[in-house]
Amino acid sequence: MSVILSVPVLSIITILQSAVISRLPLISGTADLMLVVLAAITLQKSVKTAWQWSIVGGLLTDFFSGLPFGLFTVSYLITTGIAHVLRERVWRFSFLMQLLVVLSGIIITHTISYLVLFLQGSSIQFTSVLQAVTMPSIILSFMLSLPVFIIVQDVIEQLKPPE
C-alpha cells in the first residue's frame, strides 16, 4: 500500500479517535483505534510499508495528544516490530494474532505514558492505571479489533494489484 495513502486514511482515523472514540470511555479507558488499525495493516502479509504507516499514525496522534511528542510514534513502532516478528514466525496467523498485537501495543503505550507522567511528577497510582485505564482500554480495543481487521483485510485485498 502506498505511503501517500496513509496520510489521508490515518488523518481520518485520528479525527475519529479524538472526536468519537475518546468520548466513549469505559471507566477511564478508551479504545485505541489507531493502534488497532495499524496492527491490522501490519499483519497483512502483502503490506510492505507497515513501518511507514506506523510512523505517520504515531506522528498524527502525537500532534493531537498533550503527551510528550514522540511517545505514540515510539509506542506504535515497537508494536509494529512485534507484529512483524509474529508475521514472520507464525506460519498461519489468524484474528488471534491481531488481539495479541493489540494487547501488547496497549501495554507498551500505557507503560511508556505512565513512566513519562511519573517522571514529570504526576502522582498516579499504578493499580489505578491498571484497573481504571489499561484494562478497560484493552476490552474496548478488542471490541473494535474484529470489525477493523475484517475491513482492513478486505480493503487490502481490493487494492492488491492482480498477479
Next chain:
Amino acid sequence: MNIRFPKSLRILAISLAAIGILALALSGVFTSLSRLVVSPLTSIQTWVSQQYQGVENFMSASQDIREIRQHNTELEAENARMQAQIVELQQQLIEYEILSALLEFARANPEHKYIGASVIGRDPSPFLNYIIINRGSDDGLKRGMPVVTQNGLAGRIVQVTATGARVSLITDPVTRINVRIEPSRSAAVLSGSITGDITLEQIPQQAEVNPGNLILTSGLGGNYPQNIIIGQVTSVRNLENALFQSASVQPVTDFDDLAIVLVIKNFNPIDITPLLPDADTP
C-alpha cells in the same frame, strides 16, 4: 280497396283508443300482463347493472390504490423529513439551552469578558483529561486562560494553535488549584486524578469542613480568577495523626457531556515561577 278517413276522424279514433288504454291500465287490467313482461327485463337489467358496478368499482379501486400508494410514499418521505427536522430541532434546543445558560453565567459574572467555543474532541490518550476546542490564537486565546461552563470552572488552556486550543480539565491528574471552602473560608488545594475524581488536599486540621460545603477558586497562585464555583464537598477524611484533612468533591460541571464552553479572555495568569525558591538556593 283503400278507404281513406278524414284526418279529424283518425285523430279522434286514436285519442279514444289512447284514453281507452289509459282507462284499462288505471283500472288494473294490464297489471298481470306488465308483470309478465317487465319481470324478466328487470332481472336482466339488475344483472347487467351489477356487472357494470363491479367493473366500475374495479377500475376506480385500482386507480385509488395507485393514488393511495403514491400518497403513502409522499407521506413516508415527508415523515422522514420531519423526523430529521425533529432531531435537528432537538439538537438546536439543547444548544440553545446551553447557550442560554452560558449567557446567564456571563451576565451573573460581568467582570469577565468571554468567548464561546465548541468542544470538538478529546485527547487521544486516556491518561490526560484534555478537551480540544474550536477557538485559537486567531480569536485572541492565549495559554493559561481559564475555561468555564454555565455551572462553573472547567479548566484552563494549556496549548493554543491558530484555530484550536487544548484545555486541561480540572479532573486531569496534574491539576493543582488553590481553592477556598465556603462558608469556613479555609484554604485548600484541589487535585485531579486518573479516574476523573477530584479531591481536596492540605485542608488545615482546625478548619471546619462538612459535606455540602462549596468549593470556589481562591485566586492564589494567579492561575485562576477568584470566586468561580468548582463543586461541593461530598465526604471528609480526617485521620488522627495526619497533618491535613482531605475531602472528596463533586464537581458542578458534567465533564462527560461538555459541548460548549466559555473562555475568560480578560484574565492574564501570573507566572510566579521566578518567585518560587530555587531548590539549589540555601
